[in-house]
Amino acid sequence: MSYKCPVCIKVSKSAMDLARHMMGRGDKVHRDWIVSKGFKYSELLTLQIKSFGGEGYKALAEVLEKETKTKD
């Protein structure tokens, strides 16, 4: 199972990993996609900075699990 980034060529091995990539890139195209799914980017970022274990990624990862999973 792999997860393809909706806006760039990156392919990750898990939804959490893909969420980390998208939040980490932080550029306009990645942020715009995240915002288009109804998230407030700064809230996710603040949660990500202040917490551990990927708390800030969980909600985003759930969406990515549904929308970006591809069979190898």
Add this chain to the structure above:
Amino acid sequence: MSKYSVIGQRVHRVDGPEKVTGSAKYTFDMVLPNMLYGKVLRSPHPHAKILKIDTRKVEKLIGVKAVVTGKDTPGHKQGIWRRFPELCDEEILCRKKVRYIGDAVAAVAAIDEDTAEEALDLIDVEYEPLPAVFDPLEAIKEEAPQIHEGVDLNINITRHIEWGDVDEAFKKCDHIREDQFKCCSQAHVCMETHDAVASFDYGGKLTMWTSTQSSYYIQRLLADMLDLREGDIRVIKPPTGGGFGSKFELDSAQFCAAVLSMKLCKPVKIVLSREEEFTATKRRTPMYYFVKLGAKKDGTMLAKEVRVITEGGAYTAMGATALYLTGFFSSFPYKYPNYRYDGYRAYTNTAPTSAMRGFGAPQSTFVGESQIDMLADDLGIDPIEIRRKNGMTPNYEVPGQAYIQSCGLHQCLDAIEKHVKERGKLPPNRGIGVSAYGFMSGGIFNWFDTPYAFSAAIVRINIDGKVDLFTGACDIGQGSDTTLSMICAEELGVRLEDVRIHAADTGICPADLGAWGSRETLMNGNAVKMAAADAKRQILEFAAAKLGPNIVYDLDIRDRWIHLVDRPERGVSYYDIVKEAIRGRDGEVIMGRGHYTPHRKGMISPAYSFGVQAAEVEVDPETGRYKLINVTTAHESGTVINPVGIEGQLEGAIMMAGGYGFCEDQPMDEGKILNPSIADYKLIRSLDMPETEILEIDTYEPEGPFGAKEAGEGLTNPTAGAIGNAVYKAAGVRINDLPITPEKVFRALREKEKKGKKSK
């Protein structure tokens, strides 16, 4: 007999006589014929649009010769990350917008300082104040004001470092800690403020004398900002009164002096006041740290997860490097099998934060060393033992990041363990805290022109045997002039007094990136050694031809004596050979050339130095006040070239790093620094300075000249952590928020008492 004849000796600094007699001429002292004096007008608002600047009244003031604003410049933006244009975001003389209290908007040149000062009051600036934001966590919110166009959520830069799988590793840990820390800002407080004398001539050439750490960067940045050819700019560094990271970016004194001089074709001098120095120059990056550390119950650390958000201030400056290095050094000096760092830098409407001695490592070391002590306490393990268990060793690779060749960390731990035992049973309310560090000997990176750092040197031998050494290295007090002269003398086989150094004049010296990242000894030292070896080879070739020894014999020079290595009594004077060699070459002097680049030598730095420090404090439990009693440091920096120099750097580092832990801070209110004077900015003075002891650990770094590596910056890392750990040992309270002031200790002690009473 010592292996070396010059290096390792206790010598007088080569610039000593001029400094102890007051005859050294700093930029601060310079006066040129027809020179004018400049002053800079600065924004009183943290964030505002500039609607109008009216200079008509100023132009009428007798004695004022010119007034300039952003409109008088080509309108470029500077940034040291020249290869990344989006990070070049500082106009210096602002055209449309100001972004912090202190941002420059205009400058005047007049016949004296008083007139220039008076002139500033006559410049009418109409501002439209904008909402401002000061805290990085607030600055990244959607509703925060946008500080730079096109930069959403004020997120300036992000950096990520990762190896292994921390999430999986945490599952295997027996004990996990999650802690938060706040690292404050710090001012460099160079004794000589930022200053410059700029002289633009009718031939279109600009000469600048300035207090700087890198005449090379200043030359290049001036060229960028003024649309001049680099070759038409000459930057000269006179004796310089300190740098500590504040003087290798183009500052308002340099830029405004140049712009004014270009308008008038006369020399213009600008010296920043101490207040401007505090408010309008760059400072140490404040950081919020969120750290999770996991270990097995025997103390073996398995995973570390670090999140940092830094207060960037109004411009990028060197902030990107501080952000990266703080994450990189958060993994030092231990072997973490799994590690993850996510760093974010947010723009804020405060004075820009940039480089200061340690460059992100004092912050990461305070955090890391406090947390490892907390972990040790939780697990009931001795603080030295837990460091020993996890400490880096020689030839260790930080996965995907760095290769450590020499590393004397364990010998340093042994030495400090011995020292702590020898201190014996301490009097009441005293405690000793330990802190370990590792630091780089210059980065392999460069930010413009070439992707890799470099140094170069030229050695010229004159007919009387006197050696001229040309280097771009900048002595800002750390002693590079002396250290490099010693390396040259040693390699060439002459005495220190035979070498005359010419440094940091872009008109005559080879280019060098300057004094930052603790790179001068290793990088310039290697270049100087190579240049001296080249010159020596030419001398020895002539000597061999003249002496005609059997081909199996090697010649060498030591203490001005050219001799057969195996029969040192058979030789000839260096002076005689040099004289004949030059006469024989139609008077052409002997020139040696050398260079060094750390390209392909490790991923971050060609070498790392390590150390362990023990700080002993005594806390007054009634008031929370504490004294620094003793700071003992075991450190290794390869071969010691200049012992007096290293001791000075170590003790000076303790004063600066101790200050970071003990008392230095820049509290702000709505972006205004509240203590912009030496009267109010608390520094360690002679009465506060603890006893210091240095335990030199012998190591040899293959990459360094004669085995040497860095010393001056690494030693600034451990003290804040050592103080924090010592306060905990002495008083049982842990302060995670720098500086560790008496008020914080007092409050923590009272909290602890209250909790103690409640549980009864």
Add this chain to the structure above:
Amino acid sequence: MKKELKFTVNGQPYEIYIKPKTLLSEALRDHLGLTGTKRGCNSSSCGACTVVLNGMAVKSCSILALQANGGEVMTVEGLARGTELHPLQKAFLDHGSFQCGFCTSGMLMSSKALLDENPKPTKEQIKEGIDGNICRCTGYNSIIRALTGVVKGEYKEEK
């Protein structure tokens, strides 16, 4: 309106005309060209401008030049005798008690005033004597070692 200032600096008499608001540090540096005395702050707190006036260490940035009228000033330029360095200067060189050098003039003058008043200070008294001088480079201990060396008689003044 300029006023006359008559004073002795480093043993030499001077007569100059200055604006009344001229500070002693400005008179020394700008009028007499004695740039050894530095200025590091605007709040009389750093000590870089220390000179000896009538036997006392003073911060020359906090005194009007006219207050030195009729007085005797010694600056760092007055320490050496010809080319023979003062014991304090020799000690500073030996111990590496300076790095960037900007605080050094003030530090030497505070030290001179201290030892003139008290030739055998204790270590604590030495620390107090230089407490008004900030040094950002050395961490003070090498300065204290230099002064201790002078106090112990390791540097004899040439007669």
